[in-house]
Amino acid sequence: MNAVKVEEVSKSYGGFRLDGVSFAVRKGFITGLIGPNGSGKSTLIRMMMQMSRPDGGQIELFGQRLDRDAAQLRERIGYVSDENYFYEHLTLKKMTKIIAPFYKNWDSELFGNYLHRFELPENKKIKELSKGMKMKFSLAVALSHAAELLVMDEPTSGLDPVFRRELLDLLTEQMQDEERTILFSSHITSDLDRIADYLVFVNRGKLVFEESKDEVLERHVLVKGGTELLDADVRTLFLGLRETGVGFEGLMSDRERAERTFGNMALIERPTLEEIVYFTAKREGVRVHA
Amino acid sequence: MLSVVYLIRKDILLVYRYMLLLLPFFLYMAWAQIGTLLVYVTVPAIFMLITSCTFDMQNTNPRFTASLPVSRTQVVLSKYASLAPFTLIGLLFAAVLQGGAALLNLDAGSFRLTEIALVIAINVAVASLYLPLYFWLGPKGMQIVRLVFIMIVAIGSSTLGALSQRSDLLQRWLGGSVQGAGMIWGTVCLALVVLLGASVFLSLKLYAKQDI
Numbered sequence: 001m002n003a004v005k006v007e008e009v010s011k012s013y014g015g016f017r018l019d020g021v022s023f024a025v026r027k028g029f030i031t032g033l034i035g036p037n038g039s040g041k042s043t044l045i046r047m048m049m050q051m052s053r054p055d056g057g058q059i060e061l062f063g064q065r066l067d068r069d070a071a072q073l074r075e076r077i078g079y080v081s082d083e084n085y086f087y088e089h090l091t092l093k094k095m096t097k098i099i100a101p102f103y104k105n106w107d108s109e110l111f112g113n114y115l116h117r118f119e120l121p122e123n124k125k126i127k128e129l130s131k132g133m134k135m136k137f138s139l140a141v142a143l144s145h146a147a148e149l150l151v152m153d154e155p156t157s158g159l160d161p162v163f164r165r166e167l168l169d170l171l172t173e174q175m176q177d178e179e180r181t182i183l184f185s186s187h188i189t190s191d192l193d194r195i196a197d198y199l200v201f202v203n204r205g206k207l208v209f210e211e212s213k214d215e216v217l218e219r220h221v222l223v224k225g226g227t228e229l230l231d232a233d234v235r236t237l238f239l240g241l242r243e244t245g246v247g248f249e250g251l252m253s254d255r256e257r258a259e260r261t262f263g264n265m266a267l268i269e270r271p272t273l274e275e276i277v278y279f280t281a282k283r284e285g286v287r288v289h290a
Numbered sequence: 291m292l293s294v295v296y297l298i299r300k301d302i303l304l305v306y307r308y309m310l311l312l313l314p315f316f317l318y319m320a321w322a323q324i325g326t327l328l329v330y331v332t333v334p335a336i337f338m339l340i341t342s343c344t345f346d347m348q349n350t351n352p353r354f355t356a357s358l359p360v361s362r363t364q365v366v367l368s369k370y371a372s373l374a375p376f377t378l379i380g381l382l383f384a385a386v387l388q389g390g391a392a393l394l395n396l397d398a399g400s401f402r403l404t405e406i407a408l409v410i411a412i413n414v415a416v417a418s419l420y421l422p423l424y425f426w427l428g429p430k431g432m433q434i435v436r437l438v439f440i441m442i443v444a445i446g447s448s449t450l451g452a453l454s455q456r457s458d459l460l461q462r463w464l465g466g467s468v469q470g471a472g473m474i475w476g477t478v479c480l481a482l483v484v485l486l487g488a489s490v491f492l493s494l495k496l497y498a499k500q501d502i
Contacts, residue, residue: 013501051356071293075359085353087304087345098303102358103297237433 001027003149003181004048009057011043016205018043020057023210025149028178030171032192032213032227033185034273035202036281041185042082044155044202045153048183049079061149075103078142082154084134088127089160092120092137103145114140132163139167150174156191164188168195190274199273203281213273220276221240221258224249225266237261240279251279293360297368301342303376308341309334309379316383319448320502330384331409332447335376340436342372343421346426347429352502366425366493370486373417377410407475414482418444418489425497 004025012020018040025031033041046052048059050066059066061073083194086095092115100106115122118136124133135155150171156164172195174180186192192199192213199216201208209216223238226247235241237257238250251271253259258268271279312334319329346355355365388401416439423435 046502048356051353053499053501071361071364073359074357077389080359081350081353081357083350083353085350085357087309087351087354088349089345090304094303098300099358101299102293102360 003027003062004183005060006044006048007058007060009044009047009054009059011047011052011055016040016043018054018205021109021151021202021205021207022057023207025181025183025200026198027181028175030175030182030184030195031198031200032196033183033191033200034192034277035187035208036277037187039202039281040205041187041202042153045151045183045185048151049074049077075105075145076148078145078147078150080135080138080142080150080155082157084124084126084131084138086134086137089125091123091125092129092277093122094140095126095137099141105146107144107146111140111144114143131158132160133169135159139170148179148181150180150184152182152184154185154187156186156188162193171195171231187277189277193273200227201219201277201280208280216276217270219253219255219274220271221252221255222249222269222271222275222279223252223258223262223266224269225262229265234261238279240282242279242282249278293358293364294368294371297355297360297365298372298375301338301368301372304345305338305341309338312337317387319444322448329447329451330387331377331380331406332412332416333380333443334383335373335380335413336420337440338376339369339373339417340420343369343424344436346434347424347432352429356502362497363494364496366421366490367423369493370417370490371426373413376412377413380409380413381406386395404471404475411478411482412447414486418482418485422489422492422496423426425493425500428500 002024006024007022008020009018009022010020016038021040021044033044035041043052047054048061048066050070061070062076064073064099087098090098096111099138100108111279114120114136118133118140120129120133120137120140126137129137139155143151156167159167169189171182171184174182184192184196196213199209199213200210211219220239224247227243230243230248237252239253241248241250247289255268262268316330319333345351364408385401392399420435420439424432427435
């Protein structure tokens with residue numbers, strides 16, 4: 001069962017094109033939407049929230065098409081954005097007073113617990129809060145109306161490491177209830193390394209892969225060796241290649257092939273997600289001459 | 291339907307403190323135009339509408355409304371409907387001022403039904419022109435439009451107020467003692483309904499496909 005299904009979605013604006021992207025967000029799991037800045041992650045999320053309309057293709061939430069105004073579906077979504085979208089001149093108390101009536105399942109007690117847990121001062125204006133505190137408030141709102149799907153657009157960008165870790169722990173905690181689904185976009189791959197079950201990788205408006213995190217990490221290999229191992233044919237095997245004066249490191253998407261090709265002549269390692277994103281984003285190869 | 295009510299409530303909560311800051315300005319306007327209900331009611335009501343629209347368009351605020359479980363149709367309708375409580379607040383403001391003026395033995399005019407109807411008509415007409423522009427232009431183009439509308443409302447209503455004080459014909463018309471006044475009112479109402487209908491239709495069309 002999918003919480004979100006994106007089918008052949010395309011969108012063009014200001015020189016950017018999202019090109020026939022399809023993927024699914026499985027119910028009960030954390031899916032990481034990864035890719036470099038400007039790859040189309042936020043556009044995809046905005047389309048799921050109906051803040052932006054696709055030029056082509058379609059999106060389904062909980063099995064229902066998003067073609068028309070699907071206001072009732074947003075009742076089931078908790079949205080957390082990288083940027084504060086609440087009214088800056090209001091206090092948290094007043095902002096909550098505005099938000100709460102819109103949700104049938106708003107749980108004031110639970111919300112109060114989150115405010116307490118996050119040490120959020122109710123009488124402080126939103127503009128007086130730090131970025132981390134604004135994010136905590138956004139998260140408290142998203143978690144207090146029994147949302148089945150949490151859609152989080154770069155929630156950890158600009159946060160200090162302590163709160164980032166707290167946030168990831170909180171999300172893991174949320175997954176104890178298997179009914180909840182999380183879609184978490186980030187270019188900070190170490191966060192997704194820690195919590196994601198599935199990964200959707202978009203780059204330059206195109207889908208690169210959609211797989212379980214374990215499969216992605218198992219399939220890809222990072223090969224390190226001397227430049228004498230590289231010739232024109234070998235170079236084509238790499239998704240991305242980085243050469244220096246003393247050697248190279250490159251990413252391959254086929255472990256067996258890497259082992260057959262290089263054997264003991266090169267070092268074959270399991271890459272991090274960051275390395276996979278880096279080398280794939282730089283598909284043509286980055287040459288650094290030391 | 292309930293969502294529209296919550297959206298109107300949101301708009302009132304957004305602007306009421308801001309309006310308190312503008313109270314001295316409104317008081318000055320009222321004092322300068324004493325005897326003219328038009329100024330007391332029109333200016334605060336349209337100011338509140340424009341201010342709530344401004345807050346909704348600032349920074350990333352459009353995403354807030356878009357993240358709520360409300361449809362875009364409800365968002366548009368709520369902006370038009372919010373004119374009703376804003377006009378009511380304007381009327382209450384006028385009533386309080388009239389009461390205050392009476393205590394000070396100043397002539398603050400009277401609450402004639404025709405004058406209230408004219409105020410409502412002006413508010414509806416201004417909102418019908420303003421809101422499609424608001425939904426069309428978004429945050430970038432609205433800064434100039436907002437300024438222009440505030441000036442039109444402030445200058446226009448005070449000019450009309452002064453005119454109504456000095457023009458015998460307008461006074462008689464507002465008093466309902468002009469022959470054919472009913473016909474004029476009927477035409478005005480019809481024109482307003484057409485204008486409002488076209489405005490709502492246009493706003494719905496413009497906002498339905500807008501990327502936020």
